[in-house]
Amino acid sequence: MADKSRLSLNTATVKSWTLEQCVEACVRHGIPALDPWRDIVQKTGAEAAGKLISENGLKVSGLCRGGMFTGEDEAKRQLALDDNKKAVDEACAIGADCLVLVVGGLPAKSKDLEGARTQVRDGIGGLLDYARSCNMPLGLEPLHPMYAADRACVNTLKQANDLCDELGEGLGVAIDVYHVWWEPNLEQEIARAGKRILGYHVCDWLVPTRDLLLDRGMMGDGVIDLKTFSSWIEKAGYDGLIEVEIFSAKNWWNKPGDDVLEVVIERFETHV
Amino acid sequence: MADKSRLSLNTATVKSWTLEQCVEACVRHGIPALDPWRDIVQKTGAEAAGKLISENGLKVSGLCRGGMFTGEDEAKRQLALDDNKKAVDEACAIGADCLVLVVGGLPAKSKDLEGARTQVRDGIGGLLDYARSCNMPLGLEPLHPMYAADRACVNTLKQANDLCDELGEGLGVAIDVYHVWWEPNLEQEIARAGKRILGYHVCDWLVPTRDLLLDRGMMGDGVIDLKTFSSWIEKAGYDGLIEVEIFSAKNWWNKPGDDVLEVVIERFETHV
DSSP states (O other), X not given: OOOGGGEEEEGGGGTTOOHHHHHHHHHHHTOOEEEOBHHHHHHHXXXXXXXXXXHTTOEEOOEEEEEOOOOSSHHHHHHHHHHHHHHHHHHHHTTOSOEEEEOBOOOTTOOOHHHHHHHHHHHHHHXXXXXXXXXXXXXXXXXXXXXXXXXXXXXXXXXXXXXXHHHOTTEEEEEEHHHHTTOTTHHHHHHXXXXXXXXXXXXXXXXXXXXXXXXXXXXXXXXXXXXXHHHHHXXXXXXXXXXXXXXXXXXXXXXXHHHHHHHHHHHHHHHO | OOOGGGEEEEGGGGTTOOHHHHHHHHHHHTOOEEXXXXXXXXXXXXXXXXXXXXXXXXXXXXXXXXEOOOOSSHHHHHHHHHHHHHHHHHHHHTTOSOEEEEOBOOOTTOOOHHHHHHXXXXXXXXXXXXXXXXXXXXXXXXXXXXXXXXXXXXXXXXXXXXXXXXXXXXXXXXXXXXXXXXXXXXXXXXXXXXGGEEEEEEXXXXXXXXXXXXXXXXXXXXXXXXXXXXXXXXXXXXXXXXXXXXXXXXXXXXXXXXXXXXXXXXXXXXXX
């Protein structure tokens, strides 16, 4: 049974809320941490956001998100790198445990998946020096293969682990059950990730799934064996915060945020 | 450039047609082969279907499909095995090159993915003796990870190759670009499959993809580098039929079948 003291609210779960609303709600519900998306941090301003969060005694499991390293030309990739440095600064300003990276898919009009993967490696490599100098760990998040074309071409934990081997210190992984629950040899890859695990994200895979992006399930409503998954994460040595991140355009996003959070807490304590 | 003499029509591409309509259309369009689904073969009757197909001089790249080996109890799995033997008989009756296997996902109410994968291995193992005795190769088709829960828990070509290693003679793979185009080490796994390649299926991955099952693209309309994929298949030694299989509820299924086939032929010759 997961303890509420490890719960972190990924703010996409209550998508309509501002950072201020998220912080107030965390305090109201006794949720000790959050992982905000950059858009709401930027609306508040990163420094003010950091102050607001720390004054309310909240921890920050991550900042969502950097990445999107792929681009059809050098200029676009440079823009992405610049923006990622800004994201590192924002992550520092809010005291995040890591900057989560969603690495990007195929560049426009490209069918060169291997080339995109090389761009990702080079992009992360280019960002790492800066991130290291800021002491901000980068949490590479492998995304489900159904996002290979348009969001992220790192699609297995094995690929992410391989990249960590190659790029070294300062790069770790953010493991979201939604993306990797199907992966062969998952237990071994989680063990291999070990101390590199910077984030652990939970939700559930619904059957049927009606939308590739916005139909994630609440823990317990789908088919992922979350307790077994959590036991593997624990065995790998991770005892940090556990984020709940649910994109749900037709269900949870239409409910009052406080009702959603009550269910999040109950399911977190019983299903994770 | 793929030669039309290698084109095979998977009948799901013109979903509303009967087997008779598909056969007539293949003859009319100079398409030399087809892969029918079991429902339309059964409507005609397997023996009559085989006669119709051979009398029209068509080849049969496969029968779609056997599989669905997973089940919540022994009785359900036995039913599946019995039905698979019937599918082998039907494949023989129509002179198919192989019986394509979509192996099944999680049993009802189960979250035990590893258990489902064991059921699949045992199910194929249980069918193999019969299939061998009938000289009917089984074409294991790995399905995209987004189908792991509800359709097939063999989700990479690597897994399929591993199963072939384990189960031996009589089992090969059916490789559909839609399912594996994203797979890391794809070229190596295709090479490893080698002589085990029993089928090669093409279509395209659309961006955006609006439905997990029924929004496949026509070759050239998506992001898969089909020519490179085909070159890997060729290097692995496969020079057999190439199937076009497009599930498309909102686009191609709404057009007149003959119009669809004209596009299929043109795209096959220019994009595969």
